[in-house]
Amino acid sequence: MSLLDVSVRTKRFGGEGQGGEAREGAAPVLSDVRFQLAVGEVLGLVGASGCGKSTLLRIVAGLDPDFDGEVRLDGRTRHGPDRDIGVVFQEPRLFPWLTVAENVGFDLGQGHDERWVETLLDEVGLRGLGDALPRQLSGGQAQRAAIARALYTKPRVLLLDEPFSALDAFTRMRLQDLVREVARAHHTSLLLVTHDVEEAVLLSDRVLVLGAAPGRVVRRIDVPLVHPRGRGSAAVADLRGEVLRELERQQ
Structure with missing residues (x-):
């Protein structure tokens, strides 16, 4: 059974008018993007720059409500951010004035x-660094802290927006x-x-391979390989x- 159901009929920069019609001058970004995410599944989104991948992730995260469509989690339509969905961004985005432990456990009102x-710090390999400040961490350590922070609310779905792109190959x-x-x-899915x-x-x-202008799913490719997967394997x-x-x- 699917845990997450995403249906984005249209998304335009400049927004939607009443009934989903395009506002004058609004540029199409996404069109008819539909997919499901099962419990425990890992779904990858690839596509050329500008095809709307990050925009789509913001929609799923509840950070961009200005679209024509629906995002359902466990059968319930979502409106806005949800504790069941965590996000790891390209940059760690840690609060510099808080310790690593305070960043991980930062949860307003909870x-x-x-x-x-x-x-969580133990799981991500940061044991003993809870009292450190973000400026004392390496890039890889800071991203580990960001992963721990995203897992703090025990989300059912974790969204990752190019989380390793700024790191060296070995750390990645x-x-x-x-x-x-x-x-x-x-x-976690x-x-x-x-x-x-x-x-x-x-x-x-x-x-899922996304095409551009506007962004849409052009191909779904299954990866039927067991883990761990060898980076140099023929498969x-x-x-x-x-x-x-x-x-x-x-192109």
Whole structure:
């Protein structure tokens, strides 16, 4: 059964008028984008720059309500941000005046569960760094803290918007493995936006390829490979090539 159902009939910069009609001068961004995310599934979104991937993620996160369509979580239509959906952005976006532990447990009006914070810091490899400030962390450590923060509310769905793109190759590989392991441990579904085709194949159960002008799903590619997946394996290379060929057709 699907956990998340996304249906974006239209999304325009400049917004929608009453009844979903385009306002004058509004530019189309997304059109007829529909997909489902199952419990425990990892779904990758790839496409050329400007195809609306990040816009789509903001819609699913409840951060952009100005679209014609519907996002349903466990059968319920969502309006605005939801504790059941966490977000990891491209940059860590930690509060510089708070400690790492305070950043992870920052949850307005819900209190601070110190034991849960310690558990998450341990899971993401930051044991002993709870009292550090963000400026004392490396880029990889800061993104680990951001992942822990996103998991603090125990979300059922975790949205990742190119979360490893600013990191060096070795750190990126380690965090790719970490996210997959932590998500499986918490039974969390993942929706991953990435420009890295190999990353999409390594982590995802399915990959959606988006075309542009306006953004739309042009191909759904299953990734029927068991984990862990070898980065240099022929099977990964074959699927990576299939995704790349589809992207090239959209140029």
